[in-house]
Amino acid sequence: MKEINSENDHGTEKLRKTVLITGGAGGIGQELAKLFARDGYDLVLVDRVKEELKQVRDALQGIDLKMRILLLEQDLTETDAASKVHEFTCDHSLRIDVLVNCAGFGTYGFVNDIDEDRELDMLQLHVIALYRMTRLYLKEMVKRNDGRVINVSSMSAFQPNPYFATYGASKSFVLNFSRALNYELKEKGLNVRVLAVCPTAVRDTGFKAAAGMEHTKAFRSWMSVNAGVVAHDTYLALDCDRDIVIPGRGLGLLQRIACRLPVSWLMRISRSELRENSRFLSREMFICSPEKGADQ
Numbered sequence: 166m167k168e169i170n171s172e173n174d175h176g177t178e179k180l181r182k183t184v185l186i187t188g189g190a191g192g193i194g195q196e197l198a199k200l201f202a203r204d205g206y207d208l209v210l211v212d213r214v215k216e217e218l219k220q221v222r223d224a225l226q227g228i229d230l231k232m233r234i235l236l237l238e239q240d241l242t243e244t245d246a247a248s249k250v251h252e253f254t255c256d257h258s259l260r261i262d263v264l265v266n267c268a269g270f271g272t273y274g275f276v277n278d279i280d281e282d283r284e285l286d287m288l289q290l291h292v293i294a295l296y297r298m299t300r301l302y303l304k305e306m307v308k309r310n311d312g313r314v315i316n317v318s319s320m321s322a323f324q325p326n327p328y329f330a331t332y333g334a335s336k337s338f339v340l341n342f343s344r345a346l347n348y349e350l351k352e353k354g355l356n357v358r359v360l361a362v363c364p365t366a367v368r369d370t371g372f373k374a375a376a377g378m379e380h381t382k383a384f385r386s387w388m389s390v391n392a393g394v395v396a397h398d399t400y401l402a403l404d405c406d407r408d409i410v411i412p413g414r415g416l417g418l419l420q421r422i423a424c425r426l427p428v429s430w431l432m433r434i435s436r437s438e439l440r441e442n443s444r445f446l447s448r449e450m451f452i453c454s455p456e457k458g459a460d461q
């Protein structure tokens with residue numbers, strides 16, 4: 166864990182709220198950071214790559230020169246990652262008003278063909294790190310009876326997903342853990358909430374390339390959304406008494422209808438959406454074919 170310099174002189178201003186965003190240098194995380202920044206929050210951004218974090222900080226600082234932006238370079242697949250992040254915020258005497266567990270990546274393909282260590286890292290990130298981060302910060306939020314947790318899940322959390330099996334299952338954990346937790350908090354009459362975010366395919370982030378899914382139909386489907394929409398709908402949902410948000414116009418309704426279908430149908434639909442689109446594949450192969458020469 167390396168702290169990257171980053172503090173601006175913040176003076177004595179203490180009324181500002183602070184949001185901590187994991188995956189804060191990524192597509193959805195960065196869009197969320199923009200909205201919190203515009204609303205007067207200070208930011209703690211956690212991600213893996215120092216240079217990317219710095220670029221995001223430089224882009225965001227223009228929104229509000231008084232805003233304090235702390236950056237933490239941390240690989241969240243390390244077993245003690247959550248404690249290190251928590252230590253970092255304690256060392257800076259930060260009160261985290263909103264925690265956003267957004268860092269994530271996908272593994273795509275037949276399970277035997279996917280590198281096992283990569284899948285284990287993904288489970289560590291989506292399940293263990295998210296669980297530990299949630300617990301660490303929820304404790305403080307419950308103590309002061311104030312706070313919000315946003316856990317980024319996925320539409321793939323709602324059914325088994327062939328060729329996206331482990332990813333989908335890990336996001337089911339995120340969804341069900343978050344919803345159950347939110348129920349407990351409400352039943353206890355606390356002013357602390359957990360919101361699960363379930364986006365469909367998001368076109369304009371690093372996710373699809375990292376998962377090797379550039380050619381799948383999902384990212385060209387009418388149901389795909391962009392990161393700005395995910396952030397906007399999530400931000401709006403934060404203050405409504407909801408435990409789940411499905412970003413994108415009409416997609417929540419579609420999900421409510423879809424969940425009435427038999428699981429075998431849902432798996433077939435998911436399989437079809439995640440299929441590689443041969444039309445795009447063959448066109449791109451033609452363009453890149455060495456026999457034909459590039460750009461023909």
Ligand SMILES: NC(=O)c1ccc[n+]([C@@H]2O[C@H](COP(=O)([O-])OP(=O)(O)OC[C@H]3O[C@@H](n4cnc5c(N)ncnc54)[C@H](OP(=O)(O)O)[C@@H]3O)[C@@H](O)[C@H]2O)c1
Nearest residue numbers: 188190191192193240241242268269319366367370371372
């Ligand atoms: N894009 C989609 O279609 C989609 C759909 C549904 C849900 N989601 C979820 O949305 C969340 C955000 O994804 P995105 O679409 O914004 O993709 P993204 O642009 O790739 O952002 C993800 C961020 O998480 C960071 N990250 C990955 N592994 C990490 C680790 N071990 N430690 C710390 N940070 C790590 C990435 O850093 P690096 O770039 O350095 O790896 C990246 O900055 C993820 O949880 C994803 O599962 C995405």
